Amino acid sequence: MTRVWNFSAGPATLPLEVLENVQENLVDYHGQGLSVLEMSHRSDSFQEVIEGAEALIRELLDVPSNYQVLFMQGGATLQFSALPLNLLKNGKAGYLIGGSWGEKAYKEADKLTAKATILASSKDDQYQKLPVLTDFNSSDYDYIHITSNNTIEGTQYRKYPDAKSPNLVADMSSDFLSHPVDVSRFALIYAGAQKNVGPAGVSVVIIRDDLLEDNGQVIPTYLDYKTHASKHSLYNTPPTFSIYVMRLVLEWIKNQGGLAAIDQINQRKAAKLYQAIDQSEIFINPVLPSDRSLMNIPFTSQDADIDQEFIQAAKEKGFINLKGHRSVGGMRASIYNAFPEAGVEALVEFMKDFESEVKHEKN
Numbered sequence: 547m548t549r550v551w552n553f554s555a556g557p558a559t560l561p562l563e564v565l566e567n568v569q570e571n572l573v574d575y576h577g578q579g580l581s582v583l584e585m586s587h588r589s590d591s592f593q594e595v596i597e598g599a600e601a602l603i604r605e606l607l608d609v610p611s612n613y614q615v616l617f618m619q620g621g622a623t624l625q626f627s628a629l630p631l632n633l634l635k636n637g638k639a640g641y642l643i644g645g646s647w648g649e650k651a652y653k654e655a656d657k658l659t660a661k662a663t664i665l666a667s668s669k670d671d672q673y674q675k676l677p678v679l680t681d682f683n684s685s686d687y688d689y690i691h692i693t694s695n696n697t698i699e700g701t702q703y704r705k706y707p708d709a710k711s712p713n714l715v716a717d718m719s720s721d722f723l724s725h726p727v728d729v730s731r732f733a734l735i736y737a738g739a740q741k742n743v744g745p746a747g748v749s750v751v752i753i754r755d756d757l758l759e760d761n762g763q764v765i766p767t768y769l770d771y772k773t774h775a776s777k778h779s780l781y782n783t784p785p786t787f788s789i790y791v792m793r794l795v796l797e798w799i800k801n802q803g804g805l806a807a808i809d810q811i812n813q814r815k816a817a818k819l820y821q822a823i824d825q826s827e828i829f830i831n832p833v834l835p836s837d838r839s840l841m842n843i844p845f846t847s848q849d850a851d852i853d854q855e856f857i858q859a860a861k862e863k864g865f866i867n868l869k870g871h872r873s874v875g876g877m878r879a880s881i882y883n884a885f886p887e888a889g890v891e892a893l894v895e896f897m898k899d900f901e902s903e904v905k906h907e908k909n
């Protein structure tokens with residue numbers, strides 16, 4: 547079996563050990579004579595899976611006891627709708643927009659409630675840096691929303707902005723559980739699993755208890771956080787298989803030494819790739835250095851033909867999904883938790899070889 551180096555932005559590379567574990571137990575789950583795919587979500591065995599997943603998230607992130615951990619469907623995208631419906635009371639929703647996902651989150655809140663405001667945006671800088679919050683009256687806002695890692699543009703907060711509000715909300719879809727986070731700084735954190743912590747199909751929502759109070763709005767039952775909190779994420783059939791695989795990934799993260807250890811590895815991987823880009827005479831990374839993401843690293847030769855040639859040549863050598871998002875162009879290497887360091891090193895070598903060939907052709 548040959549596995550490629552898969553730089554996909556999501557669904558993304560999963561740990562090989564996890565895939566092998568899933569395969570080994572797929573038909574006969576731990577000697578029970580049935581697959582986890584066929585199991586009732588009300589069975590004791592599945593109960594153990596979902597409780598284990600929650601316990602691991604609590605342990606890895608050190609989630610305070612006054613927060614609920616929920617599993618929902620609909621991706622991070624459905625959270626764009628759930629947030630304003632659940633969190634708005636009499637105030638407004640403030641959005642810091644650092645990329646296209648933040649834009650979508652804002653637009654959905656605006657569409658549903660007409661109470662969303664853009665507090666800061668880096669759109670005029672082509673999202674090549676994080677938005678900078680200037681003075682605003684925080685008491686006018688029921689919550690302030692940020693995107694912790696801009697998946698498409700390749701920026702990431704390492705230090706979160708001072709929102710001067712107890713209700714900071716973060717879309718952490720593309721850097722969830724990639725480094726330690728002080729959960730108590732946030733009112734709500736949400737993330738689709740398919741970038742850093744599992745397969746597509748499940749989203750994790752970590753919400754502070756007081757936000758579960760009734761806000762007087764009519765909220766579709768599925769979108770109401772109270773529904774999922776009161777039923778421990780078993781109100782209706784949850785995405786059982788996704789939760790099961792996510793649980794295995796969470797165990798894998800724990801076995802790597804937890805978030806501090808995985809952060810060290812992620813920093814090392816990203817540093818190797820940024821160093822290769824910075825030392826290169828043909829590739830550049832367009833992002834403000836202090837705002838660079840450790841997860842998604844865009845780069846370009848600034849020549850569309852050469853970029854295309856690079857992507858094609860890389861593919862032939864087993865480096866796949868390096869094409870940048872259509873809105874940005876160039877290349878993008880997504881190197882989430884499970885992407886092996888050896889794959890980054892191999893890419894760096896390939897970039898050097900490619901560069902010397904390009905220079906050779908020019909001479």
Ligand SMILES: *Cc1c(COP(=O)(O)O)cnc(C)c1O
Nearest residue numbers: 621622623647697717719720738
């Ligand atoms: C991928 C992504 C989304 C969308 O996630 P879906 O699960 O496809 O809805 C939202 N926000 C960020 C930051 C993302 O990276």
